[in-house]
Amino acid sequence: MTLERRHLLRGGTSLSSLTLLTGCDLSDSNVVQRVLAGFSRWNDRVQAALFSDSRLAPTFPDAMAVRDFRYNAWYGPDRAPDLKPDDYRLMLSGLIADKRPWTVEQLYALPQVSQVTRHVCVEGWSMIGKWTGAPLKTFLERVGADTTAKYVGFECADGYYEGMDMPTALHPQTIMAFYLSDELLPRKYGYPFKIRVPTKLGFKNPKFVTTIYVTNIRPRGFWTDRGYNWFSGI
């Protein structure tokens, strides 16, 4: 989901704007955007049908996990939120029975699993990493979430927001990752936890999660609001 390159691209856009002066751009017309959005919704449905709640993302040997995982955000690592374990609380809302906030200590006491899976970015690059944490399903069951609801949404300390369909949220490999490469999740990668979901593109893996909610209204997503496909399964 990174978008450092987008900033680099800014430097190169004067040339493109010159070439585009020659005519109006088809892609930016409202009609075209509506047609493309229609196809995107069709693709959401196709992907939901293709998704299998029992099919696991391929896993790899520990040795293939990258130690120095690529940093990816629209801001530099020095500007990443610096959440303190004493102040942090995970807030819950929506269709959840027990909405009491969770501390880092409580979260980290949840039963955990490890996975060596591949992160696939919408831009095309991919990287294998090792993540350890609690299955989101376990957490949702502990707090009495209505798992018959359609969606789970996330809000993050860096202003990011995402959401996913309930079948993906309950998938055994969808975890609240507390560790990366067997080390406490570093600040820049989303401390105290990131949602690691290897069946979706990288931008569907929110970091610095501060609120989890369960809903029947499709949650918006930071990049989805910027034109990317909502389901974005892989």
Place this chain on the structure above:
Amino acid sequence: MRPPAAPHVQTHVLTVRIAHWLMALSILIMIGSGWRIYDASPIFGFRFPVWATLGGDVETALAVHNDPGVATAIAWHFAAMWLLLLGYLVFVGWGLISGHFRRDFLPVGPKSFLRDFIAAARFRLEHRLGEYNDVQRVFYWGVLGLVALMLLSGIAIWKPVQTYPLELLFFGFQGARVVHFIGMSLIVAFLIVHVTLVLLVPRTFIAMVIGRAEEPMPQPQPEQVS
């Protein structure tokens, strides 16, 4: 009175023409948007110039979305893929069922291909409307195979988890990206040759639009008239 020799005629039924133009349009969209997507994370040490790509005005997209049109390029790509799949299935399905492939694209032999290829390279291969020489036959089989390769490698890139282990055919996810790129390059090469030849024999274009074209009747030469 001798009856005039039957002219060479090229005909394309409506199904073939619709499928052909559906594939032509969708392939152009997929190439343009694919280049913009490639530019977001290049495999090789170059990027396609933005003007040659499809995905909207970069500056507008950056201002409105903080995204250089990659989102729109992906939207184009994943919309046009359905049109390509539809056009391809109709074209191949009709070609197989109607006997068009068997009748017009077969047989192909290495000897006759070599003969026609050498003749074509020397610009001595005569084009007859409605007849396919071995170079054409090999090219059409080739591009139909390439589109199948693009669909397969594209699915491996689009859904590497749900279709696993499909990507292993292409030596993994990143391998599938490379295969997808090579397939694109070969299709672009095909398009350049294909369009060049159509420009040389424009009646083939007419046949693909209105369904029928024939060679002009040979004009009687003055000395033969007598």
